[in-house]
Amino acid sequence: MIFQKSVLALLFASAAGALGALAAGPHALAVWRHWDLETGRARQLRLERRSSLVSTGMSLLLVVQAVTLLLFVFNADRMASQFVGAMCAVGTLQVDGFGFPALIARIAVFFGSGIWLAMNAVDGRCRDYPLTRPKSLLLLALIPLLALACGLELAYFRGLRPEVITSCCGSLFSSGSPAVTGDLAAWPVERAMPVTFVVLGGAACLSAWVARHGRGGLALGMAGLLAFVVALAGVVAFVSLYVYEDPRHHCPFCLLKAEYGYRGYAFYVALFAATAAALGAGALAPFAGRGRSPASAARLQSATRALGGVALGGFLLVLLMTAWQITASGLTLFPHG
């Protein structure tokens, strides 16, 4: 099913990202090995000139990678009507064995891109380019990830056959499922709910602290990652139940459907943006004290503050939306509470 407009666009975007990163690889390697702002050698001048091209091109391609994650999920949901047994994106992603690996690789690309973009934005604003070498190293690490995501996506779309009978979300996200999704669905609500609120609340508090002081990025990065995992687990364990008003429907993908007002998009965009900002702050943390000049150090701190602010906004939105789902729902899970 490669000949579909969204599939063609997704494959084109993925291939452009992977090929662009591959083309930038030799430059990234040269920067990692030879970058020295103190020298005025011809090689250094060449690297500096080429850096502007690589940073602009990769910024463009990685922003596209981030945006197309949304298109990938939306497309999976839309294509569900073409497969027997599929009710939402889960059915489409399960048509062949590459669906979920492709999605996970795309999520990894999203966060990798987010970190690189944060580093690149700060680096471009400092006169002594303190992050040029680390961001080159990150770009080298992103090359296999982008290539893997592109390969998995191609394999996934090539494997989509309309005659395949797939299974719906009910079988994957049920407490009887042997997969990890079954364990998440079986996570008791009375435990899942406080844990989710405490972890998300903690991440929001830490974000506020970072947004105020411009320090503590590393802790925020780790807390953000933990909050991301716990929030997703919380969606499967209890948020979904309140949204669908059905104590057995645990699917985190049906939230994206029109009949639930597409509210999943607002929830996930906030969660992903907050996590990416937290990870970005975490990635900047090791370089906070190493600016060559006070101006660079101040820029790093101000960027960490800004990322803390974005993370705070995102985590607060996720908390508010979760609380709202529970209070506005017609489902009552704790009749005596």
Add this chain to the structure above:
Amino acid sequence: MRAWINRQSLLVDYTLSALARHGGRNLGLFVVYSGIVFVLASTMLFTDALRREARLLLAHSPEVLLQKLKAGRHAYLTREDLESLGQVRGVSRVEGRRWGYFYDPVAGANYTLMAPGVDPPDRGRIDVGDGVARARGLAVGDTLSLRSAAGGLFVLVVGRVFSAESSLVAADLVLMHPTDWEAFFQLPGDVFTDAAFTVDNPQEVRNVARKIGERLPEARVILREELLRTYASLFDWREGILLALAGIAAAAFAILAWNKASGLSADERREIGILKAIGWDTRAVLTMKMWEGALISGGAFAVGFLAAWVHVFHLEAALIVPVLEGWSVLYPRFVLTPAVDAVSLLTLGLLTVLPYTLATLVPAWRAAVTDPDQMMRGTE
């Protein structure tokens, strides 16, 4: 943040005035770019609209259809068959339908002759679709002579012509009285072409269809959801093929854009040289060139998309209809409902703006990193 916005707005301001100065140079590129967007957008808007029409149309069709087969060929259902099938648990209603095809050598077209179970026309009278009326120049009160299966002429009076709004379903339709239908096709009164089933519980449709199939093992059972899926796949595939072909044109255009962006005019060289000499750094010049690309892209995208909108929803998509719709003598005339979704816009943007931006990036960078004196002397 405010400083960044100020910087970008000043760059846009400068880029716009530069574009106005060198307007003619980019005009050809702009026209070709708009043309590419136009073709891609027309394809997407048209297939999206057709998919929507098919979905709306099939929403009112029966959940399950059954056609009897004998030795793999179509056979008629009997009244006993229908009675037996009606007893399947979950079936709330079963209707035997009587219809057949008739090739009219005068129009060179196939008609669908149908005897409706409810509210049929009077004997000797017919209701015709607008495609049939157009092909034979018929109006209410006119007579239509068709050669029946027995070989004799069958003269029927047109009682009603269906409006053009129903053309998508009724263009080739001729409704007649059941007795006329039996006499025309020389068929007995208790046979049916197929059966339509109503199933009240949507969750049970598949199970009910399986049970229906078990009662008549040789029959073909067709589900509404299968029809929808087939239409969706068909339109997706046709659209994809056309887009892939247009993608080749887009690739050729990207090469043209690369070529165009690589060859700076003497004026542009001097301008960039002066900008660098007065203190613009490489990143600022690169950003300015990127803005130039974005403004051309945005403009061409808007013009191409609007032209496609007019083409599809006001000019009946005349340029792409033969490829996407299929062909028939009695092709229905229909007006599509204008609509666009965010995914189509995003996809179109990815397929047009991204290749152009990538193609112009390297030439823009080359222009940006060249030394100012070389630029002004014209030695680079």
